[in-house]
Amino acid sequence: MAGHSGEALSKEQIWGGGRSPFGVSYGKLMMWLFLVSDALTFSGLLIGYGFIRHTYEAWPVGEKVFQTLPFLGDGFPLIYVALMTFILIVSSVTMVLAVEAGHRMDKKGIIKWLALTVIGGLFFLLSQVWEWGHFIHGGGGYITTTTGQTYHLGHLEEDLHMSENGTYVMPEHLILIQNKYGEGESTQIEGAEAEKIWGTVTDYYHGANMLRNEYAPEAPQYANFFFFITGFHGFHVFSGVIINLLILLQVMKGAYDKRGHYEMVEKTGLYWHFVDLVWVFVFTFYYLV
Amino acid sequence: MERDDLIVNDSYSVNAKHDEAHGKEMRKNILKVTIILSVITAVEVFIGATIPRESGSFHWNIVKYCFIILTLVKAAYIVLQFMHLGEERKNLKYVVLAPYGAFILYLIFIAITESNYVLDMFQNY
Numbered sequence: 001m002a003g004h005s006g007e008a009l010s011k012e013q014i015w016g017g018g019r020s021p022f023g024v025s026y027g028k029l030m031m032w033l034f035l036v037s038d039a040l041t042f043s044g045l046l047i048g049y050g051f052i053r054h055t056y057e058a059w060p061v062g063e064k065v066f067q068t069l070p071f072l073g074d075g076f077p078l079i080y081v082a083l084m085t086f087i088l089i090v091s092s093v094t095m096v097l098a099v100e101a102g103h104r105m106d107k108k109g110i111i112k113w114l115a116l117t118v119i120g121g122l123f124f125l126l127s128q129v130w131e132w133g134h135f136i137h138g139g140g141g142y143i144t145t146t147t148g149q150t151y152h153l154g155h156l157e158e159d160l161h162m163s164e165n166g167t168y169v170m171p172e173h174l175i176l177i178q179n180k181y182g183e184g185e186s187t188q189i190e191g192a193e194a195e196k197i198w199g200t201v202t203d204y205y206h207g208a209n210m211l212r213n214e215y216a217p218e219a220p221q222y223a224n225f226f227f228f229i230t231g232f233h234g235f236h237v238f239s240g241v242i243i244n245l246l247i248l249l250q251v252m253k254g255a256y257d258k259r260g261h262y263e264m265v266e267k268t269g270l271y272w273h274f275v276d277l278v279w280v281f282v283f284t285f286y287y288l289v
Numbered sequence: 290m291e292r293d294d295l296i297v298n299d300s301y302s303v304n305a306k307h308d309e310a311h312g313k314e315m316r317k318n319i320l321k322v323t324i325i326l327s328v329i330t331a332v333e334v335f336i337g338a339t340i341p342r343e344s345g346s347f348h349w350n351i352v353k354y355c356f357i358i359l360t361l362v363k364a365a366y367i368v369l370q371f372m373h374l375g376e377e378r379k380n381l382k383y384v385v386l387a388p389y390g391a392f393i394l395y396l397i398f399i400a401i402t403e404s405n406y407v408l409d410m411f412q413n414y
Contacts, residue, residue: 023378032385043393047400054404055411061342077338085330093323096371100315103307183342261306273371277364283330284360288337289353 031267035274038236042278045232046285049225060181060215060222062287068139070130074155081287084127085279088237091120092276095244099269102262107251110265114248117272121241128234135226138214141206143168143176145197150217151189152180153206160204170198181215229286233278240275243268322370329359 015021022029053059063077070080094116101109140153141160154175161169176189176197189197206214213223247268256262307315336352343349369375374382 022381022384024381029381032381036385036388040388040392043389043396047393047396050397051400051404054401055407057408057412063338063341078334079338082330082334086327089323089326089330092367092371093319096319097316100312100319103305104309104312105306183344270372273367276371277367280360280363280367284333284356288333288356 025263027267028263028270031270035270038274039278042229042232042281045225045229046281049221049229049285052219052221052225056216056219058182058216059219061183062289064181064186065135065215066131066287068134074139078287080127080131081283084124084131085283087120087124087127088276088279091117091124092273094120095269095272099262099266102265105262107254107257110251110262111248114244114251114265118241118244118248121237121244121272125234125237125241128230128237132227132230135223136207136209138207140214141204142180142214142217143198143201144203144205144217145200146202147200151176151178151197152214153177154188159206168201168204170195174198226286229282233275233282236275236278240268240272244272318370322366326363326366329363333359 020026020029024032066081067077068074068080069076094113098110098113098117101113140155142150142152144150153171154173154177160171163169174190174194176194177186178189179186205212205217208214208223208226210224210227211220213220216222247264250256250264251262256264333356336355340349340352374385
């Protein structure tokens with residue numbers, strides 16, 4: 001596509017002024033440069049995450065933290081994230097189909113595929129909201145004992161209650177888990193032994209915020225990077241959906257008929273593919289590795 | 290600079306048009322890339338869900354590099370096929386890709402090296 005007809009020109013002609021030496025329009029070149037800088041920002045976030053992660057001996061295992069599906073509960077490692085990834089890939093495909101339709105001046109095709117792209121983006125955003133909600137609420141929480149050891153709790157029907165004298169009421173079926181989110185096997189403690197440990201509880205915490213999280217009691221950064229990286233990416237998806245929607249309305253209004261080309265669809269397409277591209281890296285480095 | 294997305298000049302991407310026959314071929318290619326991306330994602334998730342992490346062990350290092358290679362393959366397909374960078378002029382390719390070769394590879398190297406050193410400090414001093 002781009003650049004084919006410019007290849008026969010000599011260097012002097014290309015860089016001599018009066019034309020884009022890159023063989024793309026001003027708008028498209030600027031979109032590329034913006035994406036380069038944005039990708040550097042994401043690289044910075046991911047590398048910062050890598051730095052912090054390597055300063056800790058232990059780090060939560062992705063498939064143990066993210067293993068819940070809406071309505072179905074636990075026991076589905078990484079399936080939900082995989083689904084989110086798939087949604088984003090499919091919406092990237094519909095976007096590239098919209099661009100292809102644009103090259104054929106097929107207005108109906110553009111409207112169809114662009115609308116599907118917007119819907120895919122919205123689905124991804126809603127999935128992200130559920131994921132955040134689940135991450136923030138957590139799954140059972142953990143207790144700290146007088147010896148400073150931490151034990152995670154098995155799944156609780158409801159949050160723990162405080163009794164009148166300021167201690168936590170022991171849940172009915174007490175299951176304590178050692179090494180719930182870490183590498184290797186996790187062990188369960190039940191019955192009398194668990195009740196003995198419960199007698200030394202000093203603190204209980206569940207869920208995640210910027211200061212503490214139950215997935216990595218020693219590493220608040222685990223949740224911080226989750227919020228910052230997926231949040232920054234989610235904000236990109238959000239703006240991408242808005243931009244796609246605006247372009248869709250413009251196409252429907254016929255704003256690009258006058259120009260004789262649908263390059264605006266291509267430019268927003270570049271941005272949308274970039275959002276998908278970033279997610280590919282977030283998926284690998286936050287959830288898989 | 291003139292608004293070159295409005296002026297007619299055959300060497301610009303705005304005038305890249307194709308007919309229905311060519312479009313059919315392109316859609317076929319899009320389908321192919323879609324299948325490749327989905328299969329790679331499925332493989333990644335399968336590996337991630339079945340092989341438990343064991344930092345430092347030999348087999349986990351292999352798995353880790355497999356993940357990174359698969360990710361780079363996916364990224365290459367998205368950038369070269371979906372974003373059509375593969376069809377752009379060579380100088381635009383360099384403008385887009387060179388900063389990563391120049392800065393990011395070094396930044397990754399130095400961040401990992403330094404953080405291992407910090408961990409060593411925490412553990413031993």
